[in-house]
Structure formats: structure tokens, C-alpha cells
Amino acid sequence: MVGGIPQATAELAWRVHPKGTDEMRVRDALGPLFADEDFMAGAFAGMYSERGQPGLSPALLAMVTVLQFLHRLSDRDAVAAMADRISWKYLLGLDIGAAGCDASVLCEFRARLAESGRADALFDVMIARLREAGLVRARGRARTDSTHVLGAVRVLNRIELVGESVRCALEEIAALSPGLLAGLLDAGWAERYGRRVELARLLGRGSSKSSADKLARQIAGDGAALLGAIDADPVARWMQMLPTVVLVREIWQQQVQADGKGGWRLKDADQLAPSAARIHSPHDPEVRYSTKGRGQDDDLEWVGAKVHLTESCDEDLPRLITDVHTTPATDPDVTATGPIQAKLTARDLPPAEHLMDAGYPSAENMTNAADAGIALIAPITARNGRNAKTGLFTPYDFEVDWQAGCARCPAGATSRSMRPDKRGLVTFAFSRRDCVPCDQRGTCTRAALPMVRRLTVPEQPVHQAVLAARADQDSEQWKTLYNKRAGIEGTISQAVRGPDLRHARYRGLAKTHTQNVFTAIAINIARLGAHYDKPTPPRRPTSVSTLCHNLGLTPV
Numbered sequence: 419m420v421g422g423i424p425q426a427t428a429e430l431a432w433r434v435h436p437k438g439t440d441e442m443r444v445r446d447a448l449g450p451l452f453a454d455e456d457f458m459a460g461a462f463a464g465m466y467s468e469r470g471q472p473g474l475s476p477a478l479l480a481m482v483t484v485l486q487f488l489h490r491l492s493d494r495d496a497v498a499a500m501a502d503r504i505s506w507k508y509l510l511g512l513d514i515g516a517a518g519c520d521a522s523v524l525c526e527f528r529a530r531l532a533e534s535g536r537a538d539a540l541f542d543v544m545i546a547r548l549r550e551a552g553l554v555r556a557r558g559r560a561r562t563d564s565t566h567v568l569g570a571v572r573v574l575n576r577i578e579l580v581g582e583s584v585r586c587a588l589e590e591i592a593a594l595s596p597g598l599l600a601g602l603l604d605a606g607w608a609e610r611y612g613r614r615v616e617l618a619r620l621l622g623r624g625s626s627k628s629s630a631d632k633l634a635r636q637i638a639g640d641g642a643a644l645l646g647a648i649d650a651d652p653v654a655r656w657m658q659m660l661p662t663v664v665l666v667r668e669i670w671q672q673q674v675q676a677d678g679k680g681g682w683r684l685k686d687a688d689q690l691a692p693s694a695a696r697i698h699s700p701h702d703p704e705v706r707y708s709t710k711g712r713g714q715d716d717d718l719e720w721v722g723a724k725v726h727l728t729e730s731c732d733e734d735l736p737r738l739i740t741d742v743h744t745t746p747a748t749d750p751d752v753t754a755t756g757p758i759q760a761k762l763t764a765r766d767l768p769p770a771e772h773l774m775d776a777g778y779p780s781a782e783n784m785t786n787a788a789d790a791g792i793a794l795i796a797p798i799t800a801r802n803g804r805n806a807k808t809g810l811f812t813p814y815d816f817e818v819d820w821q822a823g824c825a826r827c828p829a830g831a832t833s834r835s836m837r838p839d840k841r842g843l844v845t846f847a848f849s850r851r852d853c854v855p856c857d858q859r860g861t862c863t864r865a866a867l868p869m870v871r872r873l874t875v876p877e878q879p880v881h882q883a884v885l886a887a888r889a890d891q892d893s894e895q896w897k898t899l900y901n902k903r904a905g906i907e908g909t910i911s912q913a914v915r916g917p918d919l920r921h922a923r924y925r926g927l928a929k930t931h932t933q934n935v936f937t938a939i940a941i942n943i944a945r946l947g948a949h950y951d952k953p954t955p956p957r958r959p960t961s962v963s964t965l966c967h968n969l970g971l972t973p974v
């Protein structure tokens with residue numbers, strides 16, 4: 419357990435750091451951040467064997483891991499700092515002569531936390547401490563934004579992907595049952611799979627498209643031969659269940675097909691699985707390829723995950739991160755709005771105002787937030803959707819008269835029918851009499867004649883809520899409030915420059931999320947350290963500034 423601060427540790431810490439450090443100030447203000455009892459129930463049940471005590475206090479390990487991320491250290495450096503740094507010993511309540519622990523303990527601890535939503539439970543514990551201390555509160559103001567996280571894997575092209583997946587399977591089989599491979603391997607396999615698969619090594623720099631295509635066919639054939647050998651040998655059936663073999667089969671389904679001449683080749687690009695399902699590395703099958711931008715050449719492309727950070731931004735309280743939400747890179751921001759608000763509500767921290775950028779709101783999200791008493795402050799843009807992107811009239815260009823059950827188009831025509839559906843949408847259809855001869859048809863619909871324009875909008879309450887939100891966002895008051903959203907960019911910047919939020923240290927979405935949670939707790943510690951520090955004295959004016967002031971050129 420994390421105990422009180424030994425006197426010798428306290429004396430030395432204050433002698434070495436007379437002004438204190440973030441760790442020391444937080445320890446004095448809030449006490450130990452975690453207790454071993456926190457790790458005994460709920461999501462933590464089963465984290466440790468019920469027989470005997472955990473080897474090291476989980477509360478202590480959690481705090482060491484937070485400090486590790488705060489100072490961006492490796493596991494080895496973190497356990498060394500645990501023995502060396504007096505400010506760490508102060509926070510951890512360690513004796514001055516206490517040694518560190520084996521670095522592998524931190525790795526095992528993280529692996530346990532990555533299971534069964536325990537990382538979120540750990541964050542819940544931290545938030546509960548902050549709420550008890552009055553540092554965060556319900557019905558305040560929150561803001562959210564997302565950023566990319568690069569996976570902890572090499573980015574592979576398609577030939578390297580299939581080749582590397584075969585190599586991983588060969589490595590595992592060669593270690594477990596090399597006999598199966600004896601009939602398959604030859605000098606070509608040794609060259610291709612003896613080391614990691616890289617086009618530059620196998621083809622040399624500046625290789626031609628035809629040589630790359632030949633290699634792709636060769637590797638596709640190798641993988642098919644390997645899977646065929648495993649399936650054909652009744653004694654080797656158990657190998658079908660090996661994770662690397664399962665992965666090869668999955669990658670082959672996504673990437674490879676018979677060429678119709680008895681061989682194999684890579685599929686054409688338009689035959690590939692959607693991005694959300696496509697595997698990009700055998701070393702981390704959960705990383706996904708995504709892009710961010712406006713469809714220009716300078717769009718950001720990455721392979722990895724995405725993280726959404728939410729922080730409180732009440733005027734009278736420190737800005738503290740209150741939620742961390744990690745998703746596959748391909749998940750659009752709009753799908754995160756509901757889960758983030760649900761988690762804030764479960765932590766008893768539902769905001770009264772939630773500031774987000776234009777990627778998060780949708781008609782459904784706005785009404786769900788309103789039902790939960792949350793005002794979703796986000797720009798509603800008409801420039802989404804196929805019609806808007808191609809310059810056609812958007813639903814906001816039409817007037818809906820819910821009482822009369824009809825819609826009026828920009829040309830002044832009235833719809834002839836209104837049909838609600840099970841998806842919660844309502845479709846208004848216009849008549850051929852109006853649409854066929856209409857001189858605005860070119861900016862209204864791309865449907866071929868004599869098809870008519872159909873307008874589909876959400877049901878009345880949702881549609882009206884969206885219209886009201888759009889009307890609000892033209893006011894100066896709304897703009898002033900929305901300007902406060904920009905502060906979350908600084909938080910993401912702090913997390914990127916400090917704990918290196920944008921580079922996953924570990925593989926797999928669960929471990930990446932655990933890293934992101936520790937990053938958020940570390941940022942909170944740094945901010946609380948600053949919050950409990952003495953206020954910084956105002957900057958001394960420059961000589962020129964003083965002179966200008968004395969000459970009456972600048973206001974007092």
C-alpha cells in the first residue's frame with residue numbers, strides 16, 4: 419500500500435526542492451492518488467489471484483506508471499527514477515532508501531489494466547478523487563477534440579503486408595513444429611522470409627512495377643501453399659488455430675485471389691475490404707488506415723488509432739481531463755459524441771455545455787444530448803452530405819411546414835407527399851409537374867428525368883432542434899462561447915509534447931487506450947501541480963515599455 423510520507427523522505431525532498439515539485443504539491447493537497455482497496459472490486463475483480471497478496475501494491479504501480487508518462491520514461495528508467503528521485507518517493511510515500519522494482523512488473527501491471535475496461539475504471543477512481551476535492555463538478559462546461567495516434571508498427575505496403583504475415587506464421591511454426599516446413603522451404607523462401615520482409619531488400623531501390631508484381635505473385639503463392647499444407651495434413655490441423663495462421667488466412671481473404679491460371683495475385687484496389695475492416699499489419703491487426711483533412715494533397719494520413727480528450731473548462735476551476743476515448747482510426751468523430759457524454763454522465767460529471775467541433779454533432783446526437791440536459795455547442799454545417807458537396811440544395815434550403823405536412827422548395831413548389839420511416843426520418847416527395855420543367859433543377863437534383871427531388875429530414879423535434887442550433891450559431895453570444903472550445907487544442911498539444919500522445923508505445927487498441935488514460939492522468943497531475951503552486955508574479959516590464967508608459971504613450 420501507499421503509506422504516509424516518511425519524515426526523512428519529506429525533509430530531504432523539501433531541502434532539495436524548496437519550492438516543491440508537481441508531485442509534491444499534489445501529494446500534499448490530495449494525498450495518495452490511489453489506494454489498494456480501489457483495485458479490489460468492480461472492473462478490477464479478478465485482476466489478481468484471490469490467494470495471497472499482489473507482489474507489489476497496485477496503487478503504487480499505478481502512481482509509478484503515471485509518473486513514468488508524466489516524465490516520458492521507459493520502464494527501466496521509471497523504476498530507476500523510483501529509486502533515485504526524491505520527489506517520486508515523496509508522492510509514493512517511500513522510504514528514502516527504498517529501491518525500485520523489476521521493470522517487467524510495470525509491463526505486467528499495464529497488461530492487467532488493459533483487460534476488461536480496467537483502464538477506464540482507473541480513470542473513474544481519479545475523477546472521483548478530483549470530484550471529492552471540488553476540482554471538477556457536474557453541470558459545468560466541457561470541451562472535446564480528437565487527434566491521431568500512430569500505431570507502434572512499421573507502415574507496410576500491400577506486398578510487405580502479405581509477406582510479413584507469412585513470415586510471422588513461419589516463425590511461429592518453425593519454433594513449434596519445424597517438420598511441417600521441411601517440404602516447403604527452399605532458398606527462395608529463405609531469402610524472402612529469413613529476415614523481415616522489405617521491398618527495398620528483396621527488389622533493390624528503384625525496382626520496376628513488373629518485378630514488384632512478380633514478387634507479389636510469388637508471396638501470394640507462398641502463403642497459399644503454406645495454408646494448403648496445413649489444411650492437407652491431418653496431423654497439422656492444430657496449426658489452423660495458431661494466431662499467426664488465423665491472421666494469414668484473414669489477410670489472404672482480404673488481399674489475395676486466384677489469377678485464373680493456377681497462380682495467385684493481389685486483388686485490385688476496388689476489390690479490397692472497407693478501411694474499417696482492413697488489416698494493415700500482422701504485428702497489430704487492430705491498427706487502421708485513415709486520413710484527416712479536406713480531400714487535398716496535404717491531408718494527414720496515418721495507420722493507428724484515434725483518441726478523443728475531454729476536459730473541464732469552468733472559469734473558476736483548473737482545466738482537467740475528464741474523459742479519454744480511444745477508437746479505431748476509421749471511426750468518425752460523430753460516433754464518439756454519445757459514448758463520451760454517457761461516460762461523463764456515469765462519472766456524475768455531465769456538462770451543462772459541451773463544446774465540440776463540427777465533426778461531432780448530428781441531429782441524433784443533439785437530441786440525445788438535450789434529453790440528458792447537455793447543450794451541445796458545435797457548429798452545424800450544411801456542407802456535409804452528398805448534395806452539399808456537389809453544390810446542390812441542402813435540406814436547410816427547404817422550408818418544412820410540419821402542421822400542414824409538406825415542404826416548400828427554393829423554387830416555391832410544395833411537396834405532394836410526406837412519408838415517415840422506421841429510421842426516424844421523414845421523406846417529402848415533390849411532384850413531376852413541378853420538378854420536370856423546373857429551371858432550378860440543375861442545382862436541386864442529379865436524378866435523371868423524369869425523377870423528382872426527394873427531401874429527407876429527421877423527425878420534427880430533431881429537425882427543429884437542428885434548425886434552432888443553426889440559428890443560434892449566428893449570434894455573437896454563441897461565437898464568444900464557442901471560442902472557448904479552442905483551448906482543447908492546447909491540451910492536445912501538451913499531451914503530444916509531453917507524454918507523446920501521438921505515438922502508441924504498445925500494440926492493440928486496449929493497450930493504446932491504457933496508454934492514453936495514463937497520459938491524461940499525467941497531464942492532470944502536471945496541471946494540479948501548477949494549480950497548487952504559488953501564483954506566478956507578473957512579468958517585469960521591458961525598459962521600452964516602462965519608458966513608453968512614463969511618456970504617457972501607453973495606458974496604465
Ligand code: SF4
Nearest residue numbers: 827829853856862871
Ligand atoms: S426540382 Fe423540384 S424540388 Fe427542386 S427546386 Fe425545382 S421544383 Fe423545387
